[in-house]
Amino acid sequence: xxxxxxxxxxxxxxxxxxxxxxxxxxxxxxxxxxxxxxxxxxxxxxxxxxxxxxxxxxxxxxxxxxxxxxxxxxxxxxxxxxxxxxxxxxxxxxxxxxxxxxxxxxxxx
Numbered sequence: 001x002x003x004x005x006x007x008x009x010x011x012x013x014x015x016x017x018x019x020x021x022x023x024x025x026x027x028x029x030x031x032x033x034x035x036x037x038x039x040x041x042x043x044x045x046x047x048x049x050x051x052x053x054x055x056x057x058x059x060x061x062x063x064x065x066x067x068x069x070x071x072x073x074x075x076x077x078x079x080x081x082x083x084x085x086x087x088x089x090x091x092x093x094x095x096x097x098x099x100x101x102x103x104x105x106x107x108x109x
Contacts, residue, residue, distance in 0.1 A: 034041060040048035 031041065043049050
């Protein structure tokens with residue numbers, strides 16, 4: 001082999017090795033950050049790869065769904081109670097105004 005080519009290869013080999021290491025570290029770091037922040041992983045063709053769900057995750061989803069339904073029902077009852085309170089408050093003030101006007105009319109007569 002030509003001595004110039006050998007010298008060139010011996011000078012380029014460390015740079016290529018460093019480049020490969022840097023690219024690998026970048027890939028690992030990117031994948032770690034995606035996992036950490038909840039982004040879906042992608043396969044070689046860009047399609048998302050989702051982890052398989054285990055029984056614990058399924059149970060957690062069921063519990064959260066039940067809790068969500070209970071909170072929605074409670075919110076509905078609170079809205080109904082608030083509507084009743086608003087009706088009572090507005091009816092009483094209107095009725096009170098009418099009674100005061102009736103008393104003024106009686107006194108004026």
